[in-house]
Amino acid sequence: KQEVTQIPAALSVPEGENLVLNCSFTDSAIYNLQWFRQDPGKGLTSLLLIQSSQREQTSGRLNASLDKSSGRSTLYIAASQPGDSATYLCAGDSNYQLIWGAGTKLIIKP
Amino acid sequence: NAGVTQTPKFRVLKTGQSMTLLCAQDMNHEYMYWYRQDPGMGLRLIHYSVGEGTTAKGEVPDGYNVSRLKKQNFLLGLESAAPSQTSVYFCASTPSGSGANVLTFGAGSRLTVL
Numbered sequence: 001k002q003e004v005t006q007i008p009a010a011l012s013v014p015e016g017e018n019l020v021l022n023c024s025f026t027d028s029a030i031y032n033l034q035w036f037r038q039d040p041g042k043g044l045t046s047l048l049l050i051q052s053s054q055r056e057q058t059s060g061r062l063n064a065s066l067d068k069s070s071g072r073s074t075l076y077i078a079a080s081q082p083g084d085s086a087t088y089l090c091a092g093d094s095n096y097q098l099i100w101g102a103g104t105k106l107i108i109k110p
Numbered sequence: 111n112a113g114v115t116q117t118p119k120f121r122v123l124k125t126g127q128s129m130t131l132l133c134a135q136d137m138n139h140e141y142m143y144w145y146r147q148d149p150g151m152g153l154r155l156i157h158y159s160v161g162e163g164t165t166a167k168g169e170v171p172d173g174y175n176v177s178r179l180k181k182q183n184f185l186l187g188l189e190s191a192a193p194s195q196t197s198v199y200f201c202a203s204t205p206s207g208s209g210a211n212v213l214t215f216g217a218g219s220r221l222t223v224l
Contacts, residue, residue: 004152032210043114043200043215051210089152093210100152 002027002094006101014109015082021075021104023090028071032093035064035075037086038103044089048075080108112136116201116216123191123223131186131219133201139214141204142184143168144176146197147218153200159184160207191223 003026013019023033031052036044048057048064050073056065061078073090089103114135123129133142140161145153155168159178173195175187184203188195199219204211 032208034212036213041218043217044202044213045215046212049210049212091153091213098155098213100154102150102152 002099004099004101006104010105012107017080018078021088023073023101025071025092030092030094033066033073034091036089039086082108082110084108114201114203114214114216116219120220127191128189131199133184134182135203139203139205141207143202144186145200148197193223196223
């Protein structure tokens with residue numbers, strides 16, 4: 001059964017630091033991968049979608065990459081800001097199902 | 111604003127009571143989904159629909175029923191609520207079933223079963 005691990009489960013860093021969030025799948029057969037942001041008490045907002053033909057996507061200070069050979073994805077956040085504080089979730093498309101990680105709770109300290 | 115709207119946002123039930131969660135989208139999306147989110151776990155798919163009049167079971171369908179009588183609405187029902195159904199429920203939609211489509215989520219419905 002395909003499972004997803006997000007490491008770390010929680011992260012607290014000072015404002016301005018660059019940071020990396022990780023997402024690993026037990027089965028490397030991932031076709032598309034999405035990263036989402038969830039603010040407390042809110043729904044999920046899509047940040048980046050890496051389609052099957054792509055290896056990475058960038059949006060502003062965010063960069064997501066997918067290594068299909070290892071089934072690992074990273075979300076890189078440059079020059080972090082307090083407004084980046086949220087839970088970040090990854091979801092992979094495997095065998096026509098979307099498999100979700102439990103998320104990384106990120107706190108950016110001013 | 112266009113998007114996915116869930117009602118109610120909060121609900122407290124007693125064990126054995128029934129209720130219905132409503133999800134409405136105005137983006138003309140074909141696919142709609144109901145997920146539950148529990149602490150420390152990834153989202154789990156309860157039921158989904160690939161179009162008006164169709165529904166299918168997801169990963170954790172037991173204790174829930176759904177209906178998609180209109181394309182824009184997807185209802186999630188609990189016939190006899192149990193404490194194990196205490197959770198946050200999210201509705202989402204996509205234009206099609208491809209994993210290359212971005213999911214659009216509602217704000218969530220927090221359900222507590224006493």
